[in-house]
Amino acid sequence: MNHGAPTLELFGLTFNLGNVLMITVASVIVFLIAVLSTRKLAVKPTGMQNFMEWVIDFVRNIINSNMDWNTGGRFLILGTTLIMYIFVSNMLGLPFSVTYNGDLWWKSPTADPVIALTLAVMIVVLTNFYGIKMRGLKGYGKNFVAPMPFLFPLKIIEEFANTLTLGLRLFGNIYAGEILLSLLAGSLATGFWGHIVAFAPTMVWQAFSIFIGAIQAFIFTMLTMVYMAHKVSEDH
DSSP: OOOBOOEEEETTEEEEHHHHHHHHHHHHHHHHHHHHHHTTOOSSOOHHHHHHHHHHHHHHHHHHTTSOHHHHGGGHHHHHHHHHHHHHHHHHTSSOOEEETTEEEESOGGGSHHHHHHHHHHHHHHHHHHHHHHHHHHHHHHTTTSSOGGGHHHHHHHHHHHHHHHHHHHHHHHHHHHHHHHHHHHHHTSOHHHHHHHHHHHHHHHHHHHHHHHHHHHHHHHHHHHHHHHHHOTTO
16 A cells, blocks of 8 residues: 655745654664763673674774775764664664554655665765865865776766665665565454464564664665775775
């Protein structure tokens, strides 16, 4: 069943209120995780602090695998925020979805192409910004003419391709997962035998979707650091 999107017209712009709600919820959850895991720091970490340190170490390894730490260390907070925000966003629509008056209010925000592509655009713009900031216009420009000047048009196309693939990969995986879950949930509502037949596949797909959500958060963060390394590192 297709559901509409709750919208609001303001200053000539149309806002998807469902997306606004889910972006806000994901941001608040990530903020609370960060606050709760760092409010009582201890030499021997336990609980939430231990989890946060594990995430930071994981992101640090991603950065180190792509660039020198002296160059990439400044992106640790960016990478940590990305992987946590995207993972939380991917998880929000898994337990359930909420519709009201035919409008879909609760879902994974990354299951919307607008949000996924906006994240991708932000990352590509940010990589170019840091490329100019850290290497200067001359050093930054070398990326588009190396190793041969005639590759310049292909490098421009590559920027657009990176944006599309980064965003659409995230959107496609999360959206497909939610569609299948909605179909299985529909089977659960078809009576006793529908419950029996659909329950096990629903649970299995829920677990698999958690795995996919985690992998997509990792891939998005990894590719962010790959693109960043291409812009800011001399050896790329």
